[in-house]
Amino acid sequence: MQQTVSKRVNALAASQTLAMSQKSSELRSQGIDVINLSVGEPDFNTPEHIKRAAVKAIEDNFSFYTPVPGYLSLRKAVSEKLRRENGVDFAPEQIVVGCGAKHALSNVIMATVNPGDEVLIPVPAWVSYMEMVKLAEGVPVTVSTGLEQDFKITPAQLREAITPRTRALLLCSPSNPTGSVYSREELKALVDVLVDFPDVLVISDEIYEHINYTGVPYTSMASFPELEGRVAVINGVSKAYAMTGWRIGYCALPLHLAKAVTKLQGQMTSGVSSIAQKAAEAAYTGSQECVEEMRQAFERRRNLVVELAGKIPGLRISEPQGAFYLFPDVTHYLGKRFGEKTIATDSDLALYLLEEAHVATVAGSAFCAPGYIRLSYATSDDRLREAFARIATALAALK
Ligand code: PMP
Numbered sequence: 001m002q003q004t005v006s007k008r009v010n011a012l013a014a015s016q017t018l019a020m021s022q023k024s025s026e027l028r029s030q031g032i033d034v035i036n037l038s039v040g041e042p043d044f045n046t047p048e049h050i051k052r053a054a055v056k057a058i059e060d061n062f063s064f065y066t067p068v069p070g071y072l073s074l075r076k077a078v079s080e081k082l083r084r085e086n087g088v089d090f091a092p093e094q095i096v097v098g099c100g101a102k103h104a105l106s107n108v109i110m111a112t113v114n115p116g117d118e119v120l121i122p123v124p125a126w127v128s129y130m131e132m133v134k135l136a137e138g139v140p141v142t143v144s145t146g147l148e149q150d151f152k153i154t155p156a157q158l159r160e161a162i163t164p165r166t167r168a169l170l171l172c173s174p175s176n177p178t179g180s181v182y183s184r185e186e187l188k189a190l191v192d193v194l195v196d197f198p199d200v201l202v203i204s205d206e207i208y209e210h211i212n213y214t215g216v217p218y219t220s221m222a223s224f225p226e227l228e229g230r231v232a233v234i235n236g237v238s239k240a241y242a243m244t245g246w247r248i249g250y251c252a253l254p255l256h257l258a259k260a261v262t263k264l265q266g267q268m269t270s271g272v273s274s275i276a277q278k279a280a281e282a283a284y285t286g287s288q289e290c291v292e293e294m295r296q297a298f299e300r301r302r303n304l305v306v307e308l309a310g311k312i313p314g315l316r317i318s319e320p321q322g323a324f325y326l327f328p329d330v331t332h333y334l335g336k337r338f339g340e341k342t343i344a345t346d347s348d349l350a351l352y353l354l355e356e357a358h359v360a361t362v363a364g365s366a367f368c369a370p371g372y373i374r375l376s377y378a379t380s381d382d383r384l385r386e387a388f389a390r391i392a393t394a395l396a397a398l399k
């Protein structure tokens with residue numbers, strides 16, 4: 001038999017965040033003390049009351065196939081969360097639970113994008129956005145931002161990027177990989193452009209909403225009445241409740257799109273894990289104190305890494321306002337040499353830091369932003385101190 005792989009998968013880039021994490025695990029299994037700042041996931045354990053709900057679900061025999069869009073009780077809890085925390089109205093019928101926000105997002109893209117449709121992606125952007133759009137045979141259209149504009153697109157850039165083929169805008173705030181957060185005013189200015197293009201769907205990735213250091217309550221894109229009926233909210237429990245492995249996310253959508261996503265999910269995966277759904281329900285209906293406790297820990301680490309990065313000459317940063325990533329501009333170090341080796345690109349630098357400093361990061365190119373690297377600071381203060389000390393030494397060795 002010919003060992004062929006579909007063109008679809010051949011054309012797909014592998015997830016660099018997961019690849020770097022895998023590489024760091026491999027080195028660790030060889031006994032090397034690698035500090036993994038590559039993958040972005042909270043290092044906390046899932047809170048006790050959530051774990052207990054899962055144990056109870058097993059004991060109560062929640063072991064059968066689940067409804068395709070998720071248990072009604074979970075969708076009700078999500079609907080209430082959206083009202084309580086975001087002031088937005090989505091009925092349980094408008095919510096579809098997927099295997100993580102990643103799956104929910106891919107479902108929405110698959111259910112809305114036709115071949116040739118353009119999807120606007122402000123970059124730097126999370127590694128999977130471009131590839132998901134390509135899988136749907138859409139055309140990812142990047143809108144470039146840099147450190148000097150705090151990695152946020154301007155209304156003028158948005159207006160310029162929209163064409164008659166634009167199907168959707170994919171916005172992520174707080175942003176992975178930059179940590180930028182759009183203020184309500186900045187979002188409103190984008191909304192004012194979008195009202196002129198009523199056919200453009202807004203896909204709003206709100207997975208980091210709770211990891212917010214602005215001191216100002218979070219604004220969901222769905223809370224603007226001007227965008228009524230054309231916002232798809234993506235969110236889930238991975239980041240806010242330290243539940244990355246449970247794989248629960250959701251999309252909240254106009255009803256006709258929720259039906260389309262449910263049809264798709266019914267053929268592709270069925271409803272997601274019963275036990276994880278019951279745990280997620282406990283996350284949304286239980287005490288929210290754990291969310292604030294973890295947020296405070298992330299904010300403390302944000303302050304620490306900003307201070308540590310500030311001591312390394314040549315690293316330019318924009319202080320992150322949310323999520324748990326630092327995204328320094330490393331162009332100062334590109335073109336320098338380590339012995340015989342030239343560090344020509346951000347990917348070379350990420351590899352150099354892994355091999356020489358034993359610190360795993362992700363190259364900015366993976367996020368369509370060459371010249372930067374991403375460091376996840378979702379790890380202990382001690383490990384962060386050690387990581388930055390190693391990075392400083394390795395960078396100082398470049399000539
Ligand atoms: N969106 C963004 C921006 C992310 O960083 C992640 C984390 N991988 C996700 C979506 C997906 O999260 P999950 O599938 O774990 O819910």
Ligand code: GLU
Binds near residue numbers: 017038039176
């Ligand atoms: N959001 C995380 C990251 O960007 C998880 C890995 C992934 O799914 O890409 O590192």
